[in-house]
Amino acid sequence: MSKELLRLEKVSKNFGGIKALNNVNLIVSEGEKLAVIGPNGAGKTTLFNAISGVFPLDSGRIFYLGKDITRLPPFKRKYLGISRSFQIPRPFAGMTVLDNVVVGALFSKDIKNIKEAKDRADEILALVGLYSKKDELAVNLTSPEKKLLELARALAPKPKLLLLDEIVAGIPPAEVDKIMSLVVKVSEQENISVVALVEHVMRVLKYVERAVFLHEGRVMMDDAPDKVLNSEIVRDIYLGKVYE
Amino acid sequence: MGIRTHRSLLLLLALSVVLLFIRTVIPETRQIVSILFFYIALSEVFNLFTGLTLYVCFGYVAFVALGMYGGGATIKYLLSSPNPQPLWVVFVCSFAVAGILALILALIVGWISIRLKGAYFAIATIGLNEGLKNLIEGTGIWGGSSGLIIANDLIRAYNYETFIFVTTDLADYLIFTVYIITVMCIYLVTKSRLGYGLAALREDEEAANVMGVNVVGYKLVVFVISATLAGMLGAGKMIKDVAIYPPQAFAISYTVEAIVISMLGGLGTVTGPIIGGLAYGVLKYMLTVSFPGLQLLALAPALMVMCVVFPYGIVGWLKRRFKGGVIESLLT
Numbered sequence: 143m144s145k146e147l148l149r150l151e152k153v154s155k156n157f158g159g160i161k162a163l164n165n166v167n168l169i170v171s172e173g174e175k176l177a178v179i180g181p182n183g184a185g186k187t188t189l190f191n192a193i194s195g196v197f198p199l200d201s202g203r204i205f206y207l208g209k210d211i212t213r214l215p216p217f218k219r220k221y222l223g224i225s226r227s228f229q230i231p232r233p234f235a236g237m238t239v240l241d242n243v244v245v246g247a248l249f250s251k252d253i254k255n256i257k258e259a260k261d262r263a264d265e266i267l268a269l270v271g272l273y274s275k276k277d278e279l280a281v282n283l284t285s286p287e288k289k290l291l292e293l294a295r296a297l298a299p300k301p302k303l304l305l306l307d308e309i310v311a312g313i314p315p316a317e318v319d320k321i322m323s324l325v326v327k328v329s330e331q332e333n334i335s336v337v338a339l340v341e342h343v344m345r346v347l348k349y350v351e352r353a354v355f356l357h358e359g360r361v362m363m364d365d366a367p368d369k370v371l372n373s374e375i376v377r378d379i380y381l382g383k384v385y386e
Numbered sequence: 387m388g389i390r391t392h393r394s395l396l397l398l399l400a401l402s403v404v405l406l407f408i409r410t411v412i413p414e415t416r417q418i419v420s421i422l423f424f425y426i427a428l429s430e431v432f433n434l435f436t437g438l439t440l441y442v443c444f445g446y447v448a449f450v451a452l453g454m455y456g457g458g459a460t461i462k463y464l465l466s467s468p469n470p471q472p473l474w475v476v477f478v479c480s481f482a483v484a485g486i487l488a489l490i491l492a493l494i495v496g497w498i499s500i501r502l503k504g505a506y507f508a509i510a511t512i513g514l515n516e517g518l519k520n521l522i523e524g525t526g527i528w529g530g531s532s533g534l535i536i537a538n539d540l541i542r543a544y545n546y547e548t549f550i551f552v553t554t555d556l557a558d559y560l561i562f563t564v565y566i567i568t569v570m571c572i573y574l575v576t577k578s579r580l581g582y583g584l585a586a587l588r589e590d591e592e593a594a595n596v597m598g599v600n601v602v603g604y605k606l607v608v609f610v611i612s613a614t615l616a617g618m619l620g621a622g623k624m625i626k627d628v629a630i631y632p633p634q635a636f637a638i639s640y641t642v643e644a645i646v647i648s649m650l651g652g653l654g655t656v657t658g659p660i661i662g663g664l665a666y667g668v669l670k671y672m673l674t675v676s677f678p679g680l681q682l683l684a685l686a687p688a689l690m691v692m693c694v695v696f697p698y699g700i701v702g703w704l705k706r707r708f709k710g711g712v713i714e715s716l717l718t
């Protein structure tokens with residue numbers, strides 16, 4: 143069993159009367175690749191917001207490398223190595239593609255100065271295949287390219303924990319394999335733990351080691367991907383007849 | 387980092403020195419160039435905060451006025467002793483006090499209000515200006531509503547010739563120095579980690595925060611730097627004007643003109659204020675000459691037209707128009 147990286151203890155978050163997260167317990171180990179699946183509104187993105195610190199929790203605690211980070215603001219969590227991509231890409235529209243990735247790289251523990259950040263950004267852009275567009279304004283990219291930019295920005299700071307929010311949603315099926323192989327390759331090279339939120343489970347299942355099924359803010363299952371998919375509960379609630 | 391990387395800055399400095407040179411060689415231009423310099427410097431200071439963060443602070447003139455009062459009061463105090471210090475010591479002290487007072491005020495105001503986003507911040511800062519004015523008028527500190535005048539002190543401590551030199555030439559050079567310091571500040575900020583952070587938070591504050599930018603801290607740092615420079619600019623203006631009265635000192639028109647010049651030149655660009663300042667100054671001057679009395683009426687539509695034609699300011703337009711060429715590399 144490898145070392146524990148992230149631990150959520152009874153994390154809850156309500157929006158008005160809606161329990162977006164309801165006593166969620168979750169452990170992510172170092173270097174692990176995990177998929178969080180669940181229908182629309184299951185609380186997947188809220189889970190990410192909780193981990194990256196966008197809003198205060200109603201109750202529960204979050205530990206990262208054994209340290210309580212429940213009250214840390216987002217930017218400090220990023221410095222500790224928690225990096226995320228947004229579901230709906232939020233590139234800095236008026237900045238070039240390169241500068242977008244430089245911002246991602248620059249604000250981290252391992253990268254000391256702008257030159258290093260630029261070198262790292264070049265490297266990552268070449269990796270995701272956006273190098274030829276690096277001087278374009280981010281606003282001029284196509285939707286799939288914006289997704290790649292999100293990935294590049296999240297990978298640039300050499301994170302320990304990579305949170306990918308629907309990174310393959312809206313991506314042509316042929317591209318999904320390319321992106322996911324890339325994520326797996328980089329995460330294995332740099333020992334990054336990956337948590338991927340996915341609605342369309344089948345697309346990424348072969349790339350992860352564990353799947354967590356989230357429903358109405360609760361963790362319903364946490365097991366090997368095929369076991370989760372074949373379980374009664376997931377079939378009943380989520381996959382339904384389509385999968386029969 | 388050679389000359390090539392900094393040539394945009396060199397162009398800007400060259401342009402400023404040429405202006406200073408014109409002022410020295412042709413005495414008739416002295417008046418207009420020194421007014422122009424004050425506005426360019428003010429816009430540059432304003433641009434350091436607003437251009438880089440897109441936050442508008444309507445209380446800006448409060449920092450300039452506080453600098454004027456702080457600088458003036460320091461001069462008055464130092465010159466009241468029987469053996470006054472040399473001129474340069476007095477002025478260095480007055481600039482230091484002006485800067486420090488503005489810095490303290492900016493820290494207090496910024497600490498509270500910079501957590502507000504966008505328009506809410508602008509609204510919160512409107513009160514700053516009026517509050518400070520009423521404080522001075524109401525409590526009667528620094529001369530209250532009858533103003534603070536240092537002309538006599540200067541003449542008594544030194545002599546009339548020195549006084550004339552100080553108010554006509556030295557004050558202009560001091561304002562010029564503050565302007566150069568501001569330009570260097572903006573330039574260094576935009577090329578630094580702070581600059582990248584500010585550029586990111588200007589686009590999307592929440593995303594920048596998640597990406598590791600300390601948004602509140604960064605906004606506060608640049609706000610305080612900019613306010614301190616505004617205070618020092620005020621000290622320079624005090625030496626130029628040798629008198630200050632609350633209604634003029636706290637006139638919101640400064641802030642508005644600084645906004646207009648920055649937007650005209652290009653918000654967030656280093657070259658913007660000087661080009662915007664020249665365009666605005668020349669436009670205002672020409673309109674005053676050709677339509678005396680109607681210049682304000684003519685200025686508003688002229689500015690509207692310019693804003694429609696150059697939505698990103700003159701510098702922003704030039705940069706987009708000549709993308710990738712020499713001109714773009716010359717402008718920052």
